[in-house]
Amino acid sequence: MSEFANDFLHRFELERAGVRGVFVRLSDSWNQVRERADYPSVLADLLGRTLAASALFTGNIKFDGALSIQIKNAGPVGLLFAECGSDGRLRGLARWTGDIADEAALLGATPAPLLAITIDNRDSGQRYQGLVPVEDAQLSTLFERYFERSEQLPTRVLLACGDGRCAGLMLQRLPGSVHADDDADAWNRVGHLLASARDTELLALAPETLLYRLFHEESVRLHASKPLRFGCSCSRERVAGMLHSLGRAEGEAAVREDGMVEVTCEFCNTHYRFDRVDLEQVFRGAGDMAAAPIRH
Numbered sequence: 001m002s003e004f005a006n007d008f009l010h011r012f013e014l015e016r017a018g019v020r021g022v023f024v025r026l027s028d029s030w031n032q033v034r035e036r037a038d039y040p041s042v043l044a045d046l047l048g049r050t051l052a053a054s055a056l057f058t059g060n061i062k063f064d065g066a067l068s069i070q071i072k073n074a075g076p077v078g079l080l081f082a083e084c085g086s087d088g089r090l091r092g093l094a095r096w097t098g099d100i101a102d103e104a105a106l107l108g109a110t111p112a113p114l115l116a117i118t119i120d121n122r123d124s125g126q127r128y129q130g131l132v133p134v135e136d137a138q139l140s141t142l143f144e145r146y147f148e149r150s151e152q153l154p155t156r157v158l159l160a161c162g163d164g165r166c167a168g169l170m171l172q173r174l175p176g177s178v179h180a181d182d183d184a185d186a187w188n189r190v191g192h193l194l195a196s197a198r199d200t201e202l203l204a205l206a207p208e209t210l211l212y213r214l215f216h217e218e219s220v221r222l223h224a225s226k227p228l229r230f231g232c233s234c235s236r237e238r239v240a241g242m243l244h245s246l247g248r249a250e251g252e253a254a255v256r257e258d259g260m261v262e263v264t265c266e267f268c269n270t271h272y273r274f275d276r277v278d279l280e281q282v283f284r285g286a287g288d289m290a291a292a293p294i295r296h
């Protein structure tokens with residue numbers, strides 16, 4: 001077995017079938033996301049697979065920014081959010097109330113929640129958002145529908161979570177590939193091969209071993225791996241902006257007895273503290289908040 005990092009993304013091609021793919025596995029980054037809250041196991045499993053998917057979908061797009069996946073108001077889950085940046089930084093969280101019996105209670109909620117995939121492009125400042133109704137389906141099926149509707153790209157997605165890891169494997173049929181088989185069954189053939197992968201294989205095998213085991217007759221070409229890691233994009237400047245948007249009345253209401261306002265980032269637990277002088281600057285919209293020290 002070759003050496004491989006704990007958190008990585010691998011792009012690959014199945015040249016004979018005219019298919020491109022991405023394989024992602026998360027361990028350290030996933031554990032950092034998971035340990036921030038006492039998630040019920042059903043929800044942790046869903047969050048892990050969503051986090052793996054957010055990294056997976058950055059594999060085939062060229063952009064400078066972040067891709068996020070969000071589901072709101074799914075039964076007892078108020079919010080499920082996962083994000084991966086083009087720099088390989090991942091973060092995610094879920095908010096929930098009460099008990100969660102099984103995944104059907106979330107994804108089968110009525111009225112059907114929407115799954116949103118958002119790409120924020122830092123360079124151009126442009127934002128693209130695609131929506132797919134959650135309609136009582138497996139998470140991977142929702143993502144396949146999303147790609148088929150929004151990009152007209154036949155797509156297969158496999159996601160797995162367990163044993164402190166999560167993983168994703170995606171295949172997309174290349175439009176008009178020169179290398180594609182004339183064999184119209186190529187897409188179905190690789191789809192069946194993909195479906196034969198077990199969760200334990202996605203979560204544990206070295207990428208080369210996994211892809212060879214699944215697709216050894218399909219001329220696999222594996223590209224260099226990209227490292228992934230936990231990371232948050234919060235900053236004192238953004239928190240100041242958030243306080244500013246709340247307005248003075250709400251900001252003043254949050255001042256504690258010691259005269260400070262403290263805001264804790266839900267993703268990374270960084271504490272941002274503002275004293276009265278800071279707050280005055282925030283509500284005047286003056287001062288460079290980013291220059292002030294950040295306390296962890």
Ligand SMILES: [Zn+2]
Pocket residue numbers: 232233234235265266267268269270
């Ligand atoms: Zn943060």
